[in-house]
Amino acid sequence: MKYSRNILVTGGAGFIGSHVVRLLVQKYPQYRIVNLDLLTYAGNLANLADVESRPNYAFERADICDAPRIEEIMRRYEIDGVIHLAAESHVDRSIKDPFVFAQTNIMGTLTLLQVARTVWEPQGYEGKLFYHISTDEVYGSLEADDAQFTESTPYAPHSPYSASKASSDHLVRAYHDTYGLPTIISNCSNNYGPYQFPEKLIPLFINNIRNRKPLPVYGKGENVRDWLFVEDHARAIDLIFHSGRVAETYNIGGCNEWRNIDLVKALIKVVDRQLGRPEGSSLDLVTYVTDRAGHDLRYAIDSSKLQRELGWSPSLQFEQGLERTVEWYLNNQEWLDSVTSGEYQRYYEEMYSDR
Ligand code: NAD
Numbered sequence: 001m002k003y004s005r006n007i008l009v010t011g012g013a014g015f016i017g018s019h020v021v022r023l024l025v026q027k028y029p030q031y032r033i034v035n036l037d038l039l040t041y042a043g044n045l046a047n048l049a050d051v052e053s054r055p056n057y058a059f060e061r062a063d064i065c066d067a068p069r070i071e072e073i074m075r076r077y078e079i080d081g082v083i084h085l086a087a088e089s090h091v092d093r094s095i096k097d098p099f100v101f102a103q104t105n106i107m108g109t110l111t112l113l114q115v116a117r118t119v120w121e122p123q124g125y126e127g128k129l130f131y132h133i134s135t136d137e138v139y140g141s142l143e144a145d146d147a148q149f150t151e152s153t154p155y156a157p158h159s160p161y162s163a164s165k166a167s168s169d170h171l172v173r174a175y176h177d178t179y180g181l182p183t184i185i186s187n188c189s190n191n192y193g194p195y196q197f198p199e200k201l202i203p204l205f206i207n208n209i210r211n212r213k214p215l216p217v218y219g220k221g222e223n224v225r226d227w228l229f230v231e232d233h234a235r236a237i238d239l240i241f242h243s244g245r246v247a248e249t250y251n252i253g254g255c256n257e258w259r260n261i262d263l264v265k266a267l268i269k270v271v272d273r274q275l276g277r278p279e280g281s282s283l284d285l286v287t288y289v290t291d292r293a294g295h296d297l298r299y300a301i302d303s304s305k306l307q308r309e310l311g312w313s314p315s316l317q318f319e320q321g322l323e324r325t326v327e328w329y330l331n332n333q334e335w336l337d338s339v340t341s342g343e344y345q346r347y348y349e350e351m352y353s354d355r
C-alpha cells in the first residue's frame with residue numbers, strides 16, 4: 001500500500017507518545033505511523049496493544065542517539081514527518097542522574113535533527129516537518145501572582161531535566177535558522193491520564209492510595225502545576241502537526257492550576273470513593289517529606305495562541321479527567337503490576353531512603 005504520509009513518532013511507547021500514536025493510527029489509515037522507541041524503563045509496548053496489529057502501524061526498537069540506525073529507518077520508510085517525543089522525562093531522576101538526560105534529550109535530539117537534515121536536504125524540504133515536543137518547564141518558575149508563560153517568555157530552566165529540554169529546543173530552532181529545516185515546537189504543561197508511569201505525582205499517588213502506602217508530598221505541598229488530560233495534548237499535537245506554522249512555537253495548557261496538596265486531597269476523595277472506602281479514609285497517608293532540590297514553585301501556561309490560531313481548547317473538565325484516570329488505574333492492575341516490579345522497587349527504595 002502506498003501511504004500518503006510516513007510519520008516517525010519517537011518515544012511512541014511512552015505515556016504521551018502512545019496516545020499520539022493511537023490517535024494517528026486510528027484517525028489516518030492513509031498514513032503509515034512508525035513508532036521508534038528504545039523501550040527504556042518508561043517505554044512499554046503494552047500501551048499500544050489495541051493498535052499494534054493495524055496495517056498502518058510499525059514499530060522499530062532504536063536509540064535516537066544511533067545516527068546510522070535512524071538514517072536507515074528514515075530512508076526505508078520514506079519518512080516525511082517526525083514527531084519527536086522520546087526523552088528522559090522525570091525531574092527527580094534528572095536530579096539523581098543528569099548525564100543520561102543530557103545524552104538522550106540533547107544529543108538524541110541533535111542526532112535526529114542532523115539525520116533529518118541529511119536525508120531531507122537533498123530531496124528539498126517541501127512537505128517535510130520536524131515537530132519537537134517540549135515542556136513548559138523550560139520557562140522556569142512563576143511566583144504566585146506572576147502572569148502565565150507565553151511563547152515569548154525567556155527560557156530559565158532550573159532542573160537538569162528542564163535544562164536538557166531547553167537545550168534541545170534551542171537546537172531545533174538553530175536547525176531551522178541555520179539550515180532551513182522546517183521545524184515546529186510546542187511546550188506543554190503537566191499531563192495526566194492512562195498509561196503514565198507511576199513515578200509521576202498522579203499515578204504514583206493512585207497506586208499508593210490503593211496499596212495503603214504513604215503519599216510523599218514534597219515540602220509543604222504548595223507548589224502549583226497546570227494539569228492537562230493527555231488526550232487533549234495528543235489532539236493538540238495532531239492539530240499543530242497538520243496546521244501549525246513552520247518555525248513557530250505553540251504553548252499548550254489546561255488553564256487548570258492546582259496546588260499539589262489540594263490536588264492530592266481531591267485525588268484521595270476520588271480514589272476512596274471508587275474503592276468503596278469511607279470518604280477521607282486515606283487522608284492519613286499524606287506524608288510531608290523533604291522538598292525536591294530546586295523545586296519550581298509554579299507553572300502556568302497561556303495557550304491563547306493555539307486557541308486563536310488553530311481553534312484548540314481542552315475538552316475535559318479536571319474532575320472528569322481525574323475520574324477517568326483513577327478508573328483506568330484501578331481497572332488496569334495488571335499493567336501497574338508489570339511496570340512496578342523489579343527495577344522500579346529498587347529505584348523507589350533508594351529514592352525515598354534519604355527523604
Ligand atoms: P515518558 O517517559 O513516558 O516516555 C518517554 C519515551 O521515550 C519512552 O517510551 C522511552 O522508552 C523513550 N525513550 C527514552 N530514551 C530513548 C532513546 N534514547 N531512544 C528512543 N526512545 C527513547 O515521557 P512522556 O511523559 O510521555 O513525555 C514525552 C515527551 O513529552 C517528552 O519529550 C517530554 O519532555 C514531553 N512532555 C511531557 C510532559 C508530561 O507531563 N509528561 C509535559 C510536557 C512535555
Ligand code: TYD
Binds near residue numbers: 090224225260
Ligand atoms: P511530577 O509529576 O514529577 O511532575 P513535574 O515535576 O514535572 O511537575 O510532579 C508534580 C508535582 O508534584 C511537583 O510539584 C512535584 C510534586 N511531587 C510530590 O510532591 N511528591 C511526589 O512523590 C512526586 C512524584 C511529585
